[in-house]
Amino acid sequence: DAMVIQNPRYQVTQFGKPVTLSCSQTLNHNVMYWYQQKSSQAPKLLFHYYDKDFNNEADTPDNFQSRRPNTSFCFLDIRSPGLGDAAMYLCATSRGQRGPTDTQYFGPGTRLTVL
């Protein structure tokens, strides 16, 4: 089945130690998104790629970076995780139809713990 895969499902890191989260997709979608979801809150968009075109949200901290080496893979890098970065990180993809009708499909998420 075509899907969005996130690895690892659970990640523990130390305060200030860089960490990378991975997302891959078999849907061949053009757009990939990264969301941060803190406990009991709505997902918050960090950034997205339309093909190789990177789009950063205005309020995304510089501590968060992303890479998309090819259509299938996208990475979220947290350069110096703080305690406040502990959250569920969700990856999503969409076909890339221009406009708000483009439907997003989500992966299962990576739960990040910062010690």
Next chain:
Amino acid sequence: AQSVTQPDIHITVSEGASLELRCNYSYGATPYLFWYVQSPGQGLQLLLKYFSGDTLVQGIKGFEAEFKRSQSSFNLRKPSVHWSDAAEYFCAVGARNQGGKLIFGQGTELSVKP
């Protein structure tokens, strides 16, 4: 600015009872509306979406939602709830002129009692 409000943070219903989850949106034009469900520790799954046409939309798992422009609402309903429906439900609106960006409500947690 676009916004989505889900007035109920937590709802408890008995198994077999009917369910309605409320969603109100603020938007200047025709909205594009979505309902997602999130089981504990999981990602979001699309239940249904409304873009245009028939205002009563059927989704997966027996859910439906009705778009009411006069009330700026897009409430989610299910006639008979199952224990497996216990989850967090998010309403979202697609932001015009911002590609596929979604604006989510705060979510409603649904508990189902036997």
